[in-house]
Amino acid sequence: MPAVTLALAGAGLRGQAYARHAVASGHGRVVAVAEPDRHRRELVATEFGIPAEQVYEDWADLAAQPRLADAAVIATQDRMHLGPAVALADRGYHILLEKPMAPTEPEAVAIADAALRNNVIFAICHVLRYTPYTRMLKKALDDGLIGRLVSVQHLEPVGWWHHAHSFVRGNWRNSAESGPMLLTKSCHDIDWLVHLFGRTPRRVSSFGSLTHFRASERPPTAADRCVDCPLQQTCPYSATKFYLAALADEEQHFWPLGAITDEFTEPAVLEALRTGPYGRCVYASDNDVVDHQVVTMEFPDGATCAFTMSAFTPMEHRKTRLLGTHGYLDGDGHTARYVNFRTGTETTLSATTEGGPDAAGGHGGGDEGLIAAFLAAVSSHDPSLLTSDATQSLATHRVVWAAEKARQTGTVITLDD
Numbered sequence: 001m002p003a004v005t006l007a008l009a010g011a012g013l014r015g016q017a018y019a020r021h022a023v024a025s026g027h028g029r030v031v032a033v034a035e036p037d038r039h040r041r042e043l044v045a046t047e048f049g050i051p052a053e054q055v056y057e058d059w060a061d062l063a064a065q066p067r068l069a070d071a072a073v074i075a076t077q078d079r080m081h082l083g084p085a086v087a088l089a090d091r092g093y094h095i096l097l098e099k100p101m102a103p104t105e106p107e108a109v110a111i112a113d114a115a116l117r118n119n120v121i122f123a124i125c126h127v128l129r130y131t132p133y134t135r136m137l138k139k140a141l142d143d144g145l146i147g148r149l150v151s152v153q154h155l156e157p158v159g160w161w162h163h164a165h166s167f168v169r170g171n172w173r174n175s176a177e178s179g180p181m182l183l184t185k186s187c188h189d190i191d192w193l194v195h196l197f198g199r200t201p202r203r204v205s206s207f208g209s210l211t212h213f214r215a216s217e218r219p220p221t222a223a224d225r226c227v228d229c230p231l232q233q234t235c236p237y238s239a240t241k242f243y244l245a246a247l248a249d250e251e252q253h254f255w256p257l258g259a260i261t262d263e264f265t266e267p268a269v270l271e272a273l274r275t276g277p278y279g280r281c282v283y284a285s286d287n288d289v290v291d292h293q294v295v296t297m298e299f300p301d302g303a304t305c306a307f308t309m310s311a312f313t314p315m316e317h318r319k320t321r322l323l324g325t326h327g328y329l330d331g332d333g334h335t336a337r338y339v340n341f342r343t344g345t346e347t348t349l350s351a352t353t354e355g356g357p358d359a360a361g362g363h364g365g366g367d368e369g370l371i372a373a374f375l376a377a378v379s380s381h382d383p384s385l386l387t388s389d390a391t392q393s394l395a396t397h398r399v400v401w402a403a404e405k406a407r408q409t410g411t412v413i414t415l416d417d
Contacts, residue, residue: 146324159315208293
């Protein structure tokens with residue numbers, strides 16, 4: 001397979017990760033980058049040997065040029081997806097777009113329309129679809145191993161420190177700046193569940209709120225900054241304790257530590273915590289996204305699904321129970337306990353899963369799997385090598401928006417076909 005050339009629009013942590021996976025596979029080559037942050041722009045240009053004339057500060061400068069690559073990886077901030085996705089699709093680039101597709105439905109529709117009218121290969125980075133574990137579960141369902149799928153229970157354990165890092169102090173803390181938690185974090189899971197069922201739900205409802213990471217929960221002696229706080233040794237959300245511990249572990253330098261500093265030294269970390277958003281008390285931030293939420297879905301055939309997202313867990317692989325007419329699967333991201341109702345026997349299904357459940361761990365092999373599928377699809381001009389396209393991704397995003405509307409209004413939302 002010839003190497004697919006890539007233009008990178010957005011060279012943050014996710015953009016860098018996708019670029020590295022593409023190059024490491026031997027089937028991708030990064031030939032252009034657009035990134036407003038000078039350090040990240042220069043880092044990527046040097047790492048991948050990008051010529052100076054194809055290094056840009058803004059995605060618009062990249063889009064203004066004749067097409068420079070086969071495909072574009074768009075990993076800008078969530079609210080900046082519309083412009084580069086439409087412009088680069090209009091230039092003829094095949095598109096790999098970081099999730100979520102867009103913060104609003106009209107923007108997502110415009111992106112899908114651009115992909116369709118230009119006949120480009122398009123994929124959202126729903127990496128959970130591409131793990132060995134997912135392939136194992138999907139095959140079991142498609143083969144009828146548990147009969148007809150009747151109900152699913154699914155838990156997304158965000159993790160107490162991960163939630164504090166990304167959704168209280170980080171870029172996804174405020175719905176006006178990024179989007180609701182269900183979209184920015186859990187569109188992965190809603191898409192994955194629809195993928196397992198093989199169809200979209202007919203009705204959805206949802207409940208959830210911000211219950212803990214708010215001013216009313218603040219201990220009386222807590223300081224506004226963790227570096228000044230007398231509780232930092234006992235608080236489970238102490239930024240000082242967490243990021244200094246991450247400094248001692250090189251595997252955590254890229255993520256999560258790379259989000260707060262480019263220099264991995266104790267003085268640099270402490271300075272970032274004194275002056276930047278990641279050093280704020282979790283009870284004195286400007287966050288407003290929920291810290292727990294449940295979504296219930298009913299499918300046209302009567303099947304049901306209950307999804308739970310919670311900050312108040314360890315950060316682990318998702319836990320999923322699949323209840324069928326002739327069997328039962330209970331999975332943990334690595335293996336699944338299989339109970340056969342016909343015989344009464346129990347066995348364990350295993351997937352060769354590498355890496356952890358988070359971005360730093362490659363989402364259990366999903367990051368590599370997605371990149372491999374996208375590069376193969378572009379190289380062979382065969383979009384069927386991907387498990388979803390622009391239309392299907394738009395459909396699962398619509399489930400997310402419906403669920404969030406249901407949470408806000410206290411109603412049950414019926415989705416159109």
